[in-house]
Amino acid sequence: MNDAMSIPHLIMNASTVVQLVMLLLTVGSILSWVVIFQRTFMMRRARKAHRGFEDRFWSGVDLNELYREVPPEQETQGAEHIFRAGFREFNRLMPKTRSPQAILDGVQRSMRVAWSREEERLNLHLVFLATVASASPYIGLFGTVWGIMGSFQSLSMAQQATLSTVAPWIAEALIATAMGLFAAIPAVVFYNRLSAESGRLLGKYEDFAEEFHSILHRNLQGRSDAGGA
Amino acid sequence: MARRQARVGYGIPTLLAVGLHVLVLLLSVISLPTREHEPSPSSIVQATLVSTETVTDQAQRAEEARQRALARQAAEEAAAQEEQRRAAEEAATQEAQRQSDQAAEEQAREAARQAAEAEAARRAEEAEAETRRLEEQRDAEEEAQREREAEEQRRREEEAARQQEAEEQARREREAEEQRQREAEEQARREREAEEQRRREEQARREREAEEQRQREAEEQARREREAEEQRQREAEEQARREREAEEQRRREEEAARQREAEEQARLAREQAEAEMQRLIEGADERVANAQQGQQAANDFIALVRRAVEQAWRIPPNVSSGATAEISVRLGPSGELFVAEISRSSGDSAFDRSAVQAVEAAAPFAELRQLPAGVQRDYRQFNLRFRPGDVR
Numbered sequence: 001m002n003d004a005m006s007i008p009h010l011i012m013n014a015s016t017v018v019q020l021v022m023l024l025l026t027v028g029s030i031l032s033w034v035v036i037f038q039r040t041f042m043m044r045r046a047r048k049a050h051r052g053f054e055d056r057f058w059s060g061v062d063l064n065e066l067y068r069e070v071p072p073e074q075e076t077q078g079a080e081h082i083f084r085a086g087f088r089e090f091n092r093l094m095p096k097t098r099s100p101q102a103i104l105d106g107v108q109r110s111m112r113v114a115w116s117r118e119e120e121r122l123n124l125h126l127v128f129l130a131t132v133a134s135a136s137p138y139i140g141l142f143g144t145v146w147g148i149m150g151s152f153q154s155l156s157m158a159q160q161a162t163l164s165t166v167a168p169w170i171a172e173a174l175i176a177t178a179m180g181l182f183a184a185i186p187a188v189v190f191y192n193r194l195s196a197e198s199g200r201l202l203g204k205y206e207d208f209a210e211e212f213h214s215i216l217h218r219n220l221q222g223r224s225d226a227g228g229a
Numbered sequence: 230m231a232r233r234q235a236r237v238g239y240g241i242p243t244l245l246a247v248g249l250h251v252l253v254l255l256l257s258v259i260s261l262p263t264r265e266h267e268p269s270p271s272s273i274v275q276a277t278l279v280s281t282e283t284v285t286d287q288a289q290r291a292e293e294a295r296q297r298a299l300a301r302q303a304a305e306e307a308a309a310q311e312e313q314r315r316a317a318e319e320a321a322t323q324e325a326q327r328q329s330d331q332a333a334e335e336q337a338r339e340a341a342r343q344a345a346e347a348e349a350a351r352r353a354e355e356a357e358a359e360t361r362r363l364e365e366q367r368d369a370e371e372e373a374q375r376e377r378e379a380e381e382q383r384r385r386e387e388e389a390a391r392q393q394e395a396e397e398q399a400r401r402e403r404e405a406e407e408q409r410q411r412e413a414e415e416q417a418r419r420e421r422e423a424e425e426q427r428r429r430e431e432q433a434r435r436e437r438e439a440e441e442q443r444q445r446e447a448e449e450q451a452r453r454e455r456e457a458e459e460q461r462q463r464e465a466e467e468q469a470r471r472e473r474e475a476e477e478q479r480r481r482e483e484e485a486a487r488q489r490e491a492e493e494q495a496r497l498a499r500e501q502a503e504a505e506m507q508r509l510i511e512g513a514d515e516r517v518a519n520a521q522q523g524q525q526a527a528n529d530f531i532a533l534v535r536r537a538v539e540q541a542w543r544i545p546p547n548v549s550s551g552a553t554a555e556i557s558v559r560l561g562p563s564g565e566l567f568v569a570e571i572s573r574s575s576g577d578s579a580f581d582r583s584a585v586q587a588v589e590a591a592a593p594f595a596e597l598r599q600l601p602a603g604v605q606r607d608y609r610q611f612n613l614r615f616r617p618g619d620v621r
Binding site for chain 1: 238239249253258536
């Protein structure tokens with residue numbers, strides 16, 4: 001009896017539809033966990049990189065020097081990406097126009113684009129996590145409903161409706177729900193945690209962009225005053 | 230700095246995720262059996278089968294049967310040996326009967342009877358009632374046979390005496406005949422002499438010839454008569470001999486038939502005894518095998534009964550957790566409930582009543598019919614102990 005009611009035995013004896021549902025849920029759970037681990041590592045690394053870049057940025061180093069540290073073809077991430085996009089735009093616009101407003105507008109646009117790309121990069125696959133979190137309970141529920149239907153069909157064929165005739169069916173059906181929840185709960189928790197993390201990072205990027213924008217603005221203001229004078 | 234590994238690969242996360250799932254699977258496989266054991270006592274809380282009074286009893290009975298069969302086998306062997314000895318004695322007795330006279334035969338029979346009686350007495354001590362009955366029956370038959378044989382012997386002797394008498398008679402008759410013949414011859418001779426004298430005296434040779442003729446005729450007559458007599462005698466002897474032979478034949482046949490019959494009977498008795506012994510041994514074996522096989526089926530049955538009763542049991546409120554009631558249940562041959570009565574009350578009448586009602590509600594235990602036929606009878610009566618657990 002114990003052996004017949006053990007989880008592997010129940011899974012093996014389940015009907016095909018329920019087995020497919022279980023397989024789908026298992027795959028979803030594995031993929032969601034891959035995403036969770038990958039995102040967690042990536043977030044931690046992005047946080048560390050941002051801290052390092054801010055320290056370096058505010059250490060009083062010359063911006064031109066900072067910009068030239070990295071070859072322009074190399075792709076950068078995070079706040080550095082925003083800084084490079086803004087500074088490149090600033091350097092390109094400076095010889096062409098004398099209007100500081102036009103330069104600042106161009107720099108701001110360019111930084112917004114960079115920020116938007118960063119956002120996309122940080123939130124990559126988080127949608128998948130959200131999908132698993134919201135859909136897998138329903139998929140598990142479908143397996144359960146299907147299994148219960150099977151149990152009632154078998155009940156209609158049995159002469160004696162004892163608990164032992166329906167118990168394996170119901171247990172097997174409930175396993176599908178359990179697996180759905182098993183996939184959904186970590187997905188929900190980590191989706192919330194990771195999206196909060198990415199939101200916090202994006203906020204920091206935005207702050208940095210504003211600060212950089214104000215620095216550029218200050219420089220332009222000084223230059224226009226000098227040019228005007 | 231951050232630039233060294235700008236991109237986080239998917240290899241390590243994949244490995245980690247798969248490893249996590251395998252771990253969860255292993256945990257579920259390993260820990261589940263132990264977790265399943267724990268709830269089982271609390272779920273069986275309500276009713277426990279106390280005694281089926283059969284499982285142990287059955288084993289005991291099988292043991293007894295085996296011992297009985299062994300004892301009987303020993304007894305049978307002893308009986309067979311005795312029988313052989315008795316057969317030898319019987320043969321000896323018959324030999325003596327045939328050879329010696331009545332007294333010797335009587336003596337031998339007496340000795341045989343004494344020996345047989347001694348044997349029977351010894352046997353009565355060790356053999357079972359059945360075998361004793363068989364032996365006694367056989368004894369009685371033997372006695373009857375012996376009596377019959379004695380009668381036969383007497384009859385045979387009488388027959389012989391009668392035959393002798395007849396022979397004597399025939400001999401006497403023959404002698405008388407011869408006497409008569411001799412007298413007749415004497416007479417004839419005398420007559421002839423007289424005739425001759427007369428012839429010599431008065432007549433010539435013709436008369437003598439006639440006389441001679443007559444004499445010849447007479448002689449012829451006498452000879453014919455003698456021959457006829459001899460023929461008759463021979464026939465009589467032949468007849469007597471045939472009768473004797475027929476008698477002998479009949480006696481021998483009877484003897485043989487009787488002997489055959491006795492042997493047949495003894496053989497039948499032996500076979501019957503052996504068959505019975507075999508049956509007993511087989512029965513014991515079968516019962517031992519049944520006890521094991523039946524126990525398995527019975528365990529299922531007990532579990533079914535217990536579960537059915539558990540499901541039907543509505544525990545009344547406010548029952549102390551230590552209350553225990555025993556219900557003795559008796560089932561019909563197809564599993565219907567005959568009697569459910571309280572064999573040991575818990576002191577709480579509501580609790581007792583609820584237990585009886587549970588048994589009545591669960592009542593037709595149709596699974597009884599699925600038990601092996603030999604075991605069914607044993608599981609028609611059992612006790613159920615009701616004890617409320619902490620779980621309702």
